[in-house]
Amino acid sequence: MIYGGGMLEMGLTMSFGQLVMDNEIIAMTRKVLEGIPVNDDTLAVDVIKSVGARGHFLAEDHTFQNMRKLSEPKFIDRRMRQFWNERGSKDLATVCDEKAREILETHHPDPLPDGVHEQLLAIIAAREEELGIRTKG
Numbered sequence: 001m002i003y004g005g006g007m008l009e010m011g012l013t014m015s016f017g018q019l020v021m022d023n024e025i026i027a028m029t030r031k032v033l034e035g036i037p038v039n040d041d042t043l044a045v046d047v048i049k050s051v052g053a054r055g056h057f058l059a060e061d062h063t064f065q066n067m068r069k070l071s072e073p074k075f076i077d078r079r080m081r082q083f084w085n086e087r088g089s090k091d092l093a094t095v096c097d098e099k100a101r102e103i104l105e106t107h108h109p110d111p112l113p114d115g116v117h118e119q120l121l122a123i124i125a126a127r128e129e130e131l132g133i134r135t136k137g
Contacts, residue, residue, distance in 0.1 A: 002026050016104065017097035024075050024096075031070065042066070075099065 006019030047062045057063045128134035
């Protein structure tokens with residue numbers, strides 16, 4: 001289990017930008033934990049035979065179709081420094097903060113089904129009463 005996404009300062013502070021970054025890292029970690037699939041398609045034995053020992057695989061359709069399957073980061077920029085500089089040379093923290101702001105400004109979640117909001121309020125009220133934070137009423 002992975003927990004603590006977005007947490008800073010031992011969990012005393014939450015950062016939406018850090019949450020976006022942690023989500024990227026967690027997705028990459030999960031991909032690693034899945035392992036590398038080994039089957040006829042991923043082994044590409046036919047492609048290896050057709051390219052040969054001294055050939056290269058970059059121009060092969062199989063390579064193009066599969067080259068990004070193992071690593072598809074959305075925010076980690078792996079371009080050459082020159083191209084990264086040309087696009088503003090934003091570091092990962094800045095990119096993630098910008099994405100978090102975009103999500104907060106544009107995301108419109110679906111409303112809760114009828115009755116769910118009231119059920120949640122009742123659960124909170126009951127627990128607060130249990131803890132002595134709230135009295136009945």
